Amino acid sequence: MSGEDAPAEQQQNAVDQKQETKPAEEPKAEPPKTEPAPAAAAAAADADAAAAAATPAATTEKVPEEDTFTYRALVLTGYGGYDKVKLQVKKGKPALKAGEVLVRVKACGLNFADLMARQGLYDRLPSPPVTPGMECSGVVEAVGEEVTDRKVGDKVMVLSRFGLWQEVAAVPATHTFLIPEGMSFEEAAALPVNYITAYMMLFDFGNLRPNQSVLVHAAAGGVGIAATQLCSTVKDVTVFGTASASKHETISQGGVTHPIDYRTKDYVEEVRKISPKGMDIILDPLGGSDTHKAYNLLKPMGKLITYGASNMLAGQKKNLLAVAKNWYHQFSIHTLSLIQGNKSVCGFHLGYLDGETELLTQAMNTILDLYKQGKVKPRIDSTWHLEQVGDAMRKMQERNNIGKVILNTEPMPEEEKKEEPKKEDKKKDDKKKEEKKKDDGKKEEKKDDKKKEEPKKEEKKEEEKKEEPNKEEK
């Protein structure tokens, strides 16, 4: 087993052995209320650790638990491949500031921004070492001063700029939302980022109305499925969705009117065949030349909403060619062209909206109402242990998922660890893949032979999910 590709659980052992005394990234630095200051946080952590370990006389206020409290956290240790996210054990209970709550995390959502961040392509994540993770679900374990609307025991979902891929997290209470009756922790971890993103794109920028048409790229992804469900809440909306052919049945059942296999067909031609005038709304997570295509596919009064640059993600490590290509083809628009076309171009990224508590709360409340009415429901693709974060990221990046990829915080049973596939094979595959990437610089090919590497618990039916979804893996 190569050191470079050591899976997360191996890293955890290594960390355990070192008895790491210098947690460079403390949860209390994570609430995204201000610009990150990792150096200051590290210094504070140093001081805490020193105080806790070396001078017990000086810390009489601290109950013994503060010393012995440990929790596991995923830490991005540097930019690069899947192995750069390592599982570490941290010491010391996160201190709560006024307005914060301590959440015992049950499940975490993976997002494309996390994959971009790992390659150093996402500027909302502070420099490594840092804990990624924009969303999670869990139970309130403690409340800070001035918190009036959350209490210990509340089941909540959390939205944050980063820092949620760990067993406990201190977050502003305003960034938490109560989990409604009947929603599992996995669903709750799958909901915030994808549904708020899809909701604000479609109903704020997109101003979606009856009889309109929407093109949803990556319709089998987390945002794609959320967007399709939200489109279904409006009368007579036609959804064009791109996905590889093997996912068409699923997305059709989910509400996509016209599934398009972008791997074998020119999606622009396919859309024009059915809708010669083009689209009212296009959701574009791809960037680069696909944004140009989207712009040209808009009807008069059409809205192009771009929310990512996933074309940049070619291979597990930063692919400079793909990045350069994306930059080179980056869409730039003059107002005169917009005027002559009567078009709208919008950019959306939830990671830059973290200060907009009111907007986000409004959106979330509407989404939760739709959930309670049975109109939207997150679809879980697969659930992975923290130790498997590399595989989880791989599944998403290689676009083998249909719906959300979730991490759960339950420790991985020993027997599952032994079933882990050989990493050497995977490494070879990666090399092949990256070479392929250089040829076409586009979406990744689906590899059926990857399937054997996936954990057994994925492809679970949603109906089977209970509020304690991890129990069955214990």
Add this chain to the structure above:
Amino acid sequence: MSGEDAPAEQQQNAVDQKQETKPAEEPKAEPPKTEPAPAAAAAAADADAAAAAATPAATTEKVPEEDTFTYRALVLTGYGGYDKVKLQVKKGKPALKAGEVLVRVKACGLNFADLMARQGLYDRLPSPPVTPGMECSGVVEAVGEEVTDRKVGDKVMVLSRFGLWQEVAAVPATHTFLIPEGMSFEEAAALPVNYITAYMMLFDFGNLRPNQSVLVHAAAGGVGIAATQLCSTVKDVTVFGTASASKHETISQGGVTHPIDYRTKDYVEEVRKISPKGMDIILDPLGGSDTHKAYNLLKPMGKLITYGASNMLAGQKKNLLAVAKNWYHQFSIHTLSLIQGNKSVCGFHLGYLDGETELLTQAMNTILDLYKQGKVKPRIDSTWHLEQVGDAMRKMQERNNIGKVILNTEPMPEEEKKEEPKKEDKKKDDKKKEEKKKDDGKKEEKKDDKKKEEPKKEEKKEEEKKEEPNKEEK
């Protein structure tokens, strides 16, 4: 009196004397269903004229009226100053195609696009000679085949790509809208372009909702007043409006919450003082560097809607420096900036939407409902005879209007013609103005001494308007 500045009625005489036999621009070429083909239209007109005049034996189907029918039309004879729009007399009743109606025009609206067109800055007007005019009101005088929902005698308002500044116009019935009870012809001529523009910007692209803030530039202009009234139909919308100080009282009464004098103050600073986070929606008719300012003034999820480049209009003739400046400063935006800002940039121009009959009809129906409910009402700044089109354009271009500048088709009484001011003075003023322009390249200075040149009938109170508003001038 200089030939260059000869007013429109002088030109009319000249044309009358020539007994112009070659109408280069026939109304039947005007319905904007296809791309303009002025050469073909002129050829057709030639053929008609030749047939009508020289070979009466071959045109036995034509009733004598077809020969003797004449009507006055404003014609843009070339690009340049106010004098380039000349009043001409045309012969021959416009032939109706299937789906068209012949409208006896009562009043016409002036729009910025008409001013741009006169300088050769608007590509939706065919090359001169051509009759400008995007909107009018009048009475249906004849209906073509296949027209089922309009009849002779219907009072209508008309929206067209061009060609409405004349006494009769043949237009597609789908481009006409019935004038509701109680609306004057002047109001009806003032409504289509400004209100559809404001409506679609605010409610389609802008997605205006309660509690939002809107910055309206040129708040005393036609679109500005329409936008302000439409904002008032939504709960708790705050309107910031720029206008020169003398217009503040009027626009405040019209619904502008915070009037800003852009001539003496930095409007960006003024807006920030009151709304530090910026604006939800900005309507930008200015272009150039003002579009950049608008973009920076947007809140997260804010929408900038640009709908013109009036900064290009500096002086009565094309000012190459102003045009170049506008181009140089033209706003161009990268998607990454949009994403990081969570912003939307939209372009709107009604002139490029002429094929979207359904969209326009929907918008118009909503606006007419609001009119019937008393929630919107066009404000007429002043009404001018066709002979005075130069002065009417000047008033608008120099931003001396509050509300809509209207032309009516009643012939100008002889006694009013004698009261016309000396054109030499005006010419000198123009020269001064254009020099000033070169210094600042921005909005024009208001000249109080211009006021004496304005016709007596302007500044009429809206309450005085009747359905036959021109009677009082007869």
